[in-house]
Amino acid sequence: MLQKVFEVAQAFVQVLALVTVVVEIASDATGAKGAEKKARAIAKAKELFPPERLGAFAGLYDQLAGLIIDAIVAYANAKGFFVKSGQ
Numbered sequence: 601m602l603q604k605v606f607e608v609a610q611a612f613v614q615v616l617a618l619v620t621v622v623v624e625i626a627s628d629a630t631g632a633k634g635a636e637k638k639a640r641a642i643a644k645a646k647e648l649f650p651p652e653r654l655g656a657f658a659g660l661y662d663q664l665a666g667l668i669i670d671a672i673v674a675y676a677n678a679k680g681f682f683v684k685s686g687q
Contacts, residue, residue, distance in 0.1 A: 616672060642662055
């Protein structure tokens, strides 16, 4: 049971990392900013990782995804992975 929870959590974080990077790269062309990029990333994540896969936590999908995306972006910014506009 616990192994299944970790597998689902790992897959969720991996999908969010993937869509966050893709949306960030695409934002260079679209000009999307902060909240708009997060909304796009969550929408794309829902296509790849449907909320029902989170079981009892499905109702918290957007909130959990938002927190994880914020953490991914903060880490990527700290490591210089995402270049800020104007740099």
